[in-house]
Amino acid sequence: MTPDWEALRRASRDVAKRAYAPYSGFPVGAAALVDDGRIVVGCNVENAGYGVTLCAECGLVSDLIAGGGGRLVAFTCVGGPDAVPTMPCGRCRQLLWEHGGAALQVDTPAGVMTMDQVLPMAFGVAELDVVSGKETKTEDN
Numbered sequence: 414m415t416p417d418w419e420a421l422r423r424a425s426r427d428v429a430k431r432a433y434a435p436y437s438g439f440p441v442g443a444a445a446l447v448d449d450g451r452i453v454v455g456c457n458v459e460n461a462g463y464g465v466t467l468c469a470e471c472g473l474v475s476d477l478i479a480g481g482g483g484r485l486v487a488f489t490c491v492g493g494p495d496a497v498p499t500m501p502c503g504r505c506r507q508l509l510w511e512h513g514g515a516a517l518q519v520d521t522p523a524g525v526m527t528m529d530q531v532l533p534m535a536f537g538v539a540e541l542d543v544v545s546g547k548e549t550k551t552e553d554n
């Protein structure tokens with residue numbers, strides 16, 4: 414599936430306008446293409462208890478699952494007052510790994526990269542095989 418990167422970037426800029434970021438002043442918008450053709454989005458939602466803040470990617474994953482699930486194919490994110498391309502934080506890379514795996518295409522300021530370039534040697538479901546006693550590895554984890 415070939416991503417329409419301009420449509421994804423537009424969706425991320427649009428959702429960034431709805432971010433709730435009164436504490437950092439750093440609105441973030443994220444958008445991704447799902448393997449069934451859907452576009453899912455999320456924005457950051459901050460909290461007076463700063464550590465409770467939800468990153469934009471949390472909202473995006475919630476949109477993915479609540480909308481029927483699927484695998485993320487292509488991801489983009491913008492942040493800051495000028496909505497410039499922004500990398501997902503470390504925790505959010507882990508979220509993206511879970512739902513997109515190694516092959517997820519990630520829009521970065523240095524061009525499109527794969528998720529395994531963005532999060533090398535990732536921890537994933539395959540590591541849990543040792544306790545689950547059953548094969549949980551999928552083709553891209």
Ligand code: THU
Nearest residue numbers: 437439441457468469501502505
């Ligand atoms: N933020 C995100 O929404 N996603 C990221 O991947 C990086 C950081 C948000 C959290 C906080 O509301 C603001 O950006 C500043 O850290």
